[in-house]
Amino acid sequence: MAKTGPENVNWLIELYHEMPFRPFIYSMKSPAEPGCLTPHSRRGRETAPYLSYIIDNYDSLPDYSIFIHSKDEQWHNDILGTKSADTIKALRFEHINATGFVNLRCALNPGCPLGVNPLDPTKEDIRRKDTRAFFAEIYMELLDVTRDQVPRHIGNVCCAQFAVTRARILRRPKSDYERMLRWVENSHEVDFGIGWVFEKLWDTIFGMDAINCPNYEQCRCDLYGWCGPLASGETLRPKITTESE
Numbered sequence: 001m002a003k004t005g006p007e008n009v010n011w012l013i014e015l016y017h018e019m020p021f022r023p024f025i026y027s028m029k030s031p032a033e034p035g036c037l038t039p040h041s042r043r044g045r046e047t048a049p050y051l052s053y054i055i056d057n058y059d060s061l062p063d064y065s066i067f068i069h070s071k072d073e074q075w076h077n078d079i080l081g082t083k084s085a086d087t088i089k090a091l092r093f094e095h096i097n098a099t100g101f102v103n104l105r106c107a108l109n110p111g112c113p114l115g116v117n118p119l120d121p122t123k124e125d126i127r128r129k130d131t132r133a134f135f136a137e138i139y140m141e142l143l144d145v146t147r148d149q150v151p152r153h154i155g156n157v158c159c160a161q162f163a164v165t166r167a168r169i170l171r172r173p174k175s176d177y178e179r180m181l182r183w184v185e186n187s188h189e190v191d192f193g194i195g196w197v198f199e200k201l202w203d204t205i206f207g208m209d210a211i212n213c214p215n216y217e218q219c220r221c222d223l224y225g226w227c228g229p230l231a232s233g234e235t236l237r238p239k240i241t242t243e244s245e
Contacts, residue, residue, distance in 0.1 A: 002046035011072040044194030100168035112213035151210035
């Protein structure tokens with residue numbers, strides 16, 4: 001959890017007594033609040049806490065890690081209402097295991113079908129020196145790739161709440177996450193811009209396609225077990241594939 005302000009996180013502590021998980025609450029305040037962990041950087045909103053968690057626990061990660069914001073109620077939660085506790089309790093870990101990475105949100109707007117075109121910034125982006133104008137260079141630095149490996153289009157579900165398996169995190173060496181954190185600390189982008197960049201890249205960082213826009217109804221069936229009936233009368237079945245690590 002990234003605790004970026006004065007939010008009350010008692011809801012997570014209460015949930016901890018119901019479910020077999022361990023909370024890692026990173027506070028962006030300096031010094032960190034009692035009972036909270038200190039991130040390696042305080043830039044980029046939730047970005048530094050998320051990367052700090054991976055770096056701090058790289059050699060002892062649990063089977064699954066859930067990355068969330070600290071407010072119990074927020075618009076990012078779109079299937080079972082706005083409460084994060086309800087969202088977490090309903091997660092189907094069979095699906096997380098099958099895919100390796102899932103966004104906790106299924107609604108495609110904003111972010112899909114296209115969120116950014118790294119190789120084709122608009123003239124207005126360039127004129128305003130918007131982050132989109134430099135996205136290809138940022139992508140190359142964060143992921144340590146050449147320009148010909150930068151995708152022309154990126155589209156994925158908003159926002160920075162997701163679950164990922166240990167095996168998928170470990171596909172990258174710890175040094176990759178340390179490099180990303182250095183960029184966060186040294187970037188000229190403001191906190192909002194840093195967070196926005198990573199919102200567009202978490203899917204890619206954890207091995208998903210550059211365009212990762214699932215069918216809304218199938219997503220809520222796979223991830224939360226809400227399979228219908230749909231308006232058409234059809235009832236879906238969870239689609240389980242085997243994650244090949």
